[in-house]
Amino acid sequence: AQSVTQLDSQVPVFEEAPVELRCNYSSSVSVYLFWYVQYPNQGLQLLLKYLSGSTLVKGINGFEAEFNKSQTSFHLRKPSVHISDTAEYFCAVSPGGSYIPTFGRGTSLIVHP
């Protein structure tokens, strides 16, 4: 069985500052990794995903994430955040060959002007 830990429940940051949202996972098999964003009263939207290959993955809205196999981490970063980035962010892991994903509990990113 796999698990996902999002280490911060809430991350406050000022506009135009950089941000990192942390995600660690555990799994006994190789996995696919995902970051989703959820705006208030909306469903989830895929930001980026890692399947294989380059460990640095670029996504939409200027976000990127780096897969670190030795540390079993997949942290999400953005060099300069905007007010509109205020949302809930979810990390998810899907074992290769399985249709059953596991989501973390989410990190609330709050961008202050």
Added chain:
Amino acid sequence: ETGVTQSPTHLIKTRGQQVTLRCSSQSGHNTVSWYQQALGQGPQFIFQYYREEENGRGNFPPRFSGLQFPNYSSELNVNALELDDSALYLCASSLESRLAGADTQYFGPGTRLTVL
């Protein structure tokens, strides 16, 4: 291209009742997954349907059941509702992928179910 839609947006039921939630997938998407998202939690996988057959199931009891139809619509049925079933229910559609688990899922806005 239309997105994923769900109905109703909100629903209030009492304990012991039955409920049916509906989802309309993106055209051409032959896979639909359903999730339960309790307040302050991440989504939990309920089950997935592929071409009208259940393809995988999470840790949910049999009173959670589903149907998928050829017209890209699907249903989630919950019998004998319990207070803990209060949550946001999300459906997500995706195209078949040769890599199981690698699909990009497109989520609907969800149905907020309150059980009193």
